[in-house]
Amino acid sequence: MAPTIDPVSEKWLRDLTDELDRRVPAYEKAESYYNGDQGKRFVETGYRELFTQAFQSYCENVCAVVIETVDQRLDVDGFRFPSQGDANDDDSTDTAAWRIWQDNALDARSTVAHTEALIKGVSYVLVDPFPSQRVGPDQRSPKMTIERPDEAIVACRPGTTERVAGLKRWLDAPAGRWFATLYLPDRIEKYQQTGTAWSNQFGAGWKPGIGWERRQVPGEAWPLPNPLGIVPLVPLVSEGPPRRP
DSSP, X not given: OOOOOOHHHHHHHHHHHHHHHHHHHHHHHHXXXXXXXXXXXXXXXXXXXXXXXXXXXXXXXXXXXHHHHXXXXXXXXXXXXXXXXXXXXXXXXXXXXXXXXXXTTHHHHHHHHHHHHHHHSEEEXXXXXXXXXXXXXXXXXXXXXXXXXXXEEEEEOTTSOOEEEEEEEEEETTTTEEEEEEEOSSEEEEEEEEEEEXXXXXXEEEEEEEEEEEOOXXXXXXXXXXXXXXXXXXXXXXXXXXXOO
């Protein structure tokens, strides 16, 4: 019998996945407009009468131009933190921040985060809390990855920006199965979609269920302690949460 899920974790899984499902259609619509797939062409009756058949399927994709014009002005050239009294300490903090940025190749990857946030209103940065996952020479920097808003979400304490929970959910396409990682201030829990594996003379596959069960990684504790003490999934926001289409 599979271990039961803690009621608090179960509620976070349900609430965050439900909210993510509500947001995804708006993200998909924004993505399609950015890619020039607006569906209905803007050339209407007046133009058709004037130009007959010449502009029946004409469509000008100005959405991408607007996004890219702003994105080109968001390059990060360095960091400068407010002075705390000792100029040498300020310089070392600035240098350490730039080193972390470079070790994670964020010169290139940050563009992805900016573009996603401009298109969809938000993107996310995941800071790996575990020393074994650090990057750069001698593993000197925490690992940071850019996460898509249709795969990640955070919940904040009402009236504040304090993150109280975060979720990353993704579909393993070859397996046809959803996976999720729940981030809480004191722990990190990994889950997989319930279901049943099948195989016969025609092949093998997965029949998905409707719930979640623990995903136990060999040699790894469950749940994992979160040594940071805060939710390590950070939203990069360009506007409020998207409305449902």
